[in-house]
Amino acid sequence: MGNLLPIFSIILVLIGLLGSLLPFVPGVILAWLGFFIYSVGTGFAQLSILNNVIFLVLTILAMALDYFLPLWGAKKSKASKYGIVGAIIGLFGGIVSANVIGAILGPIIGAYLGEIFPENEPKKAFKSATGVLFGFVLGPIIKIILILVMLGFLLVTIF
Numbered sequence: 001m002g003n004l005l006p007i008f009s010i011i012l013v014l015i016g017l018l019g020s021l022l023p024f025v026p027g028v029i030l031a032w033l034g035f036f037i038y039s040v041g042t043g044f045a046q047l048s049i050l051n052n053v054i055f056l057v058l059t060i061l062a063m064a065l066d067y068f069l070p071l072w073g074a075k076k077s078k079a080s081k082y083g084i085v086g087a088i089i090g091l092f093g094g095i096v097s098a099n100v101i102g103a104i105l106g107p108i109i110g111a112y113l114g115e116i117f118p119e120n121e122p123k124k125a126f127k128s129a130t131g132v133l134f135g136f137v138l139g140p141i142i143k144i145i146l147i148l149v150m151l152g153f154l155l156v157t158i159f
Contacts, residue, residue: 009038013031017148031151035153065139070132074132076135085114087132111128
């Protein structure tokens with residue numbers, strides 16, 4: 001297993017990297033598992049327990065941000081409480097639909113509808129929906145950066 005350990009760990013991190021682009025795929029967790037498995041397999045001699053704990057905390061934060069960044073984007077784009085409530089309802093509706101398109105479009109459509117119905121201001125509704133979209137795009141970017149840093153640590157340690 002000694003020679004397969006680095007290969008398996010790198011493959012798991014790369015699968016995590018690809019998975020980070022898709023909703024409902026725990027890409028950042030898979031990447032951390034690759035990192036952790038290599039650490040355990042080497043007896044934490046090369047990658048310390050502290051490295052693993054730090055990356056685990058960052059992994060959990062990155063996963064939490066996936067749910068909060070769209071709402072932050074709506075708030076940042078000055079969405080009203082109706083737009084934010086619409087984004088939240090859309091988020092849960094998208095998650096319940098259990099498909100990628102629903103999870104992405106639900107909060108965006110929810111923010112738009114939340115703004116357009118009570119105030120009938122298409123410009124403001126579009127701005128709120130755009131803020132939610134920005135939050136959705138930012139989540140995977142953060143996860144990709146985190147996974148690339150983990151991969152870098154792993155590769156430097158192996159080679």
